[in-house]
Amino acid sequence: MNRLSLIVAVISATLLTAAPMLTASAAEIPTYAPPPAAPPPGTKLPTVVIMSMGGTIASRGTPRLNVANYGGKGVPRVDPQDWFNDEPELATIANIRLEDGRPPVDRASGETQGDDLRVAARLRVLMQDPTVDGVVVTHGTNTLAESAFLMNLIIDTAKPIVFVGSQRPWTALSGDGPRNLYDAVRVAGTKEAAGKGVLHCMNQYINTARDVSKTSAYRVQTFKGIDVGAIGFADPDIVKFYREPLRRHTMASEFAGRDYKDLPNVEIAYAYRDAPGYIIDAMVANGAKGIVIDGTGAGSPTTSQTDAIKRAQAKGVVVVATARTHGGRVQDTPRRREAKIVPGDNLVPEKARILLQLALTKTKDVADIQRIFNEY
Amino acid sequence: MIRSLLWCSCFVLLASAPVQAGALPQVRLFTTGGTIQSKGAHRQKLMEYSDGRVTPSELVDDLPELRDVAQLSYAEISNVGSGNIDTKTLLTLAQQVNAWLALPEAAGAVVTHGTATLEETAYFLNLTVKSDKPVVVVGAMRPFTAVSRDGPMNLYNAVRVAATPQAKDMGVMILLNDEINAARDTTKNNTYRVDTFIARDVGPLGFADSDSIVFYRRPIYRHTSHSEFDVSKLTSLPRVDVLYAYQESDDAAVKAFVSAGAKGIVNSGGYSEPLAALKDKGVVVVQSDRKGSGRVVKSEKVAAKGQVTADNLPPQKARILLRLALTKTTDPVEIQRIFDEY
Numbered sequence: 001m002n003r004l005s006l007i008v009a010v011i012s013a014t015l016l017t018a019a020p021m022l023t024a025s026a027a028e029i030p031t032y033a034p035p036p037a038a039p040p041p042g043t044k045l046p047t048v049v050i051m052s053m054g055g056t057i058a059s060r061g062t063p064r065l066n067v068a069n070y071g072g073k074g075v076p077r078v079d080p081q082d083w084f085n086d087e088p089e090l091a092t093i094a095n096i097r098l099e100d101g102r103p104p105v106d107r108a109s110g111e112t113q114g115d116d117l118r119v120a121a122r123l124r125v126l127m128q129d130p131t132v133d134g135v136v137v138t139h140g141t142n143t144l145a146e147s148a149f150l151m152n153l154i155i156d157t158a159k160p161i162v163f164v165g166s167q168r169p170w171t172a173l174s175g176d177g178p179r180n181l182y183d184a185v186r187v188a189g190t191k192e193a194a195g196k197g198v199l200h201c202m203n204q205y206i207n208t209a210r211d212v213s214k215t216s217a218y219r220v221q222t223f224k225g226i227d228v229g230a231i232g233f234a235d236p237d238i239v240k241f242y243r244e245p246l247r248r249h250t251m252a253s254e255f256a257g258r259d260y261k262d263l264p265n266v267e268i269a270y271a272y273r274d275a276p277g278y279i280i281d282a283m284v285a286n287g288a289k290g291i292v293i294d295g296t297g298a299g300s301p302t303t304s305q306t307d308a309i310k311r312a313q314a315k316g317v318v319v320v321a322t323a324r325t326h327g328g329r330v331q332d333t334p335r336r337r338e339a340k341i342v343p344g345d346n347l348v349p350e351k352a353r354i355l356l357q358l359a360l361t362k363t364k365d366v367a368d369i370q371r372i373f374n375e376y
Numbered sequence: 377m378i379r380s381l382l383w384c385s386c387f388v389l390l391a392s393a394p395v396q397a398g399a400l401p402q403v404r405l406f407t408t409g410g411t412i413q414s415k416g417a418h419r420q421k422l423m424e425y426s427d428g429r430v431t432p433s434e435l436v437d438d439l440p441e442l443r444d445v446a447q448l449s450y451a452e453i454s455n456v457g458s459g460n461i462d463t464k465t466l467l468t469l470a471q472q473v474n475a476w477l478a479l480p481e482a483a484g485a486v487v488t489h490g491t492a493t494l495e496e497t498a499y500f501l502n503l504t505v506k507s508d509k510p511v512v513v514v515g516a517m518r519p520f521t522a523v524s525r526d527g528p529m530n531l532y533n534a535v536r537v538a539a540t541p542q543a544k545d546m547g548v549m550i551l552l553n554d555e556i557n558a559a560r561d562t563t564k565n566n567t568y569r570v571d572t573f574i575a576r577d578v579g580p581l582g583f584a585d586s587d588s589i590v591f592y593r594r595p596i597y598r599h600t601s602h603s604e605f606d607v608s609k610l611t612s613l614p615r616v617d618v619l620y621a622y623q624e625s626d627d628a629a630v631k632a633f634v635s636a637g638a639k640g641i642v643n644s645g646g647y648s649e650p651l652a653a654l655k656d657k658g659v660v661v662v663q664s665d666r667k668g669s670g671r672v673v674k675s676e677k678v679a680a681k682g683q684v685t686a687d688n689l690p691p692q693k694a695r696i697l698l699r700l701a702l703t704k705t706t707d708p709v710e711i712q713r714i715f716d717e718y
Contacts, residue, residue, distance in 0.1 A: 211592070225579055227579070227580070227583075227592070228579040228580060228581075228582075228592045228593055229575060229577070229578045229579015229580070230577065230578055230579065231578065231593070232578075233577075233671065235671050235673055236673050237671075237673040237674045237675065238673075238674065240671065240687075241596050242561065242577070242578045242595065242596055242597060243578055243579075243581075243593040243594065243595060243596060244593065244594040244595075244596055245592065245593060246591050246592055246593060246594055247592060328583075329583060329585055329590065331585055331586060331587040331588075332587040333587065345590075
């Protein structure tokens with residue numbers, strides 16, 4: 001063995017022994033430059049709680065080019081402490097407290113609305129804590145906007161709650177998680193973020209929970225306020241806001257100020273050419289108290305669906321119409337009024353469902369539910 | 377020209393007492409011209425339409441539906457394409473809108489304007505109107521004579537918004553294509569299509585839908601009654617020019633601007649070499665960007681050069697704000713404060 005091959009052998013042995021350590025902690029964030037310097041001693045930092053609800057941002061993919069087929073049963077997750085260890089500069093912008101709100105790793109079902117309500121109850125307690133200035137909630141991006149909108153309606157606080165996720169696993173090449181998490185903590189620690197309802201921050205855009213939707217399956221610029229745009233930006237120099245949202249939320253919500261164990265059953269029926277009404281009949285037979293019809297164009301059901309809607313209404317089921325265009329408002333028209341179908345404004349159906357669930361905890365009166373959809 | 381137009385406008389003001397009785401809100405239409413007041417040779421002509429101008433009375437008589445929305449009066453400021461709107465017209469417009477809105481019976485104002493520079497006039501009004509009553513700037517992408525013209529519905533919706541109490545304190549708004557946009561944030565985005573006005577960074581404030589006027593957002597940056605700028609006694613504004621940035625752009629244009637009397641220059645890109653010599657000449661430099669969205673971030677490097685960053689204002693709007701800022705101060709630190717707030 002000559003000297004060169006000896007060196008190669010030594011390096012290989014080092015790599016072999018180092019490899020298991022890499023999987024033990026998520027050490028894939030590039031360290032080509034050092035983290036930023038800590039602020040001068042005595043700097044007053046905001047206290048921000050990072051609440052993990054999991055998601056891609058809490059997932060590991062192997063190898064690092066795996067951005068589509070990661071996670072699953074038995075695969076180690078990224079724990080809140082891993083985020084903190086991997087990104088120590090979080091401590092230079094806030095006093096970080098970590099909470100784990102994920103369901104147990106061995107639970108059969110994935111995340112449910114029950115998990116949202118459980119975490120919401122915990123968030124309500126955290127928001128009462130005078131030492132907490134803001135909260136960041138991590139979440140899988142697929143249903144992030146639904147969870148955020150639910151929190152927007154039931155948590156009675158003016159302090160910032162910022163939802164964040166990532167499109168690529170925490171461990172991926174060019175992973176967007178670390179910067180998104182850093183920016184979300186910055187926003188949660190910003191005074192100007194207070195009183196604007198639950199917010200969302202990814203890819204530097206700050207959106208409102210009510211108006212934001214995931215619009216692209218895999219690309220990092222996926223969350224958009226389709227109708228009304230972002231309200232601010234987490235830019236490299238500063239967090240800056242341009243808009244005050246006007247719809248009722250958080251402190252001004254009539255649904256906030258209590259914990260919920262569960263919510264009334266509301267289902268969504270999609271409209272398309274020849275969409276049948278029997279799906280709606282099945283939903284009602286299964287106990288649905290409300291139906292959101294995601295209508296064509298400006299919120300129209302098919303003839304068969306219209307007949308089923310009448311049958312459902314006869315059984316006391318409340319029907320809300322949204323538009324599958326996912327942009328633009330379903331309007332309040334005389335014909336829709338006559339049919340007692342509540343126009344869902346410009347809410348996407350999955351959010352109209354949440355608002356209808358909460359509305360049904362208070363009333364079954366169509367006029368009052370119409371008022372709720374006009375105000376929230 | 378301007379004098380005769382002013383004379384005309386006074387005449388029209390006198391001649392245009394509201395004709396409707398009842399409790400409808402009083403809205404005044406200030407007309408400046410543009411495609412919305414242009415006639416084409418035939419009804420499929422969507423370009424080069426210069427076959428006559430539409431007078432304010434034609435515009436209003438064309439829309440009897442407005443009688444159910446507001447008590448409408450009108451005043452003609454000019455009747456020109458927006459490329460011909462000059463500083464004097466801007467100042468006259470702001471002064472007349474302010475005089476109208478100061479009247480207790482005034483509910484709101486609508487301004488017709490050519491779309492090419494509409495956003496500049498709208499932002500100027502956003503900074504100089506001294507009232508929280510609604511001011512809506514409206515235009516059209518297709519002339520008055522065209523089939524499928526967008527002007528009448530735009531004008532109808534603009535008057536609806538100007539007559540809506542919820543539109544108070546939104547700053548000056550731009551209305552085309554059912555969308556209510558904030559003057560500060562909205563830019564013409566397409567040469568001919570009807571959905572041209574877009575707030576690229578932050579989106580619209582609300583919508584003029586057929587069932588109701590709906591608002592989702594309120595602007596945070598300072599505007600109208602919260603603005604520190606007062607043009608009531610001004611007859612001119614400091615000269616500010618825009619430098620377009622491109623590869624190998626040099627200081628030739630900068631020198632020409634300065635010798636023409638520019639007190640400020642807005643740069644549209646990151647190439648600041650041609651501007652380095654301006655620091656000691658008392659010419660204020662604002663760094664904007666030609667990309668059309670996103671903020672120019674604040675940095676100590678730029679501040680050390682005595683330059684100002686324009687936030688997310690495009691160059692043509694940074695120019696408007698800089699002209700007004702220069703009526704108050706030439707201190708770059710103070711002007712930076714102004715760009716951070718407006």
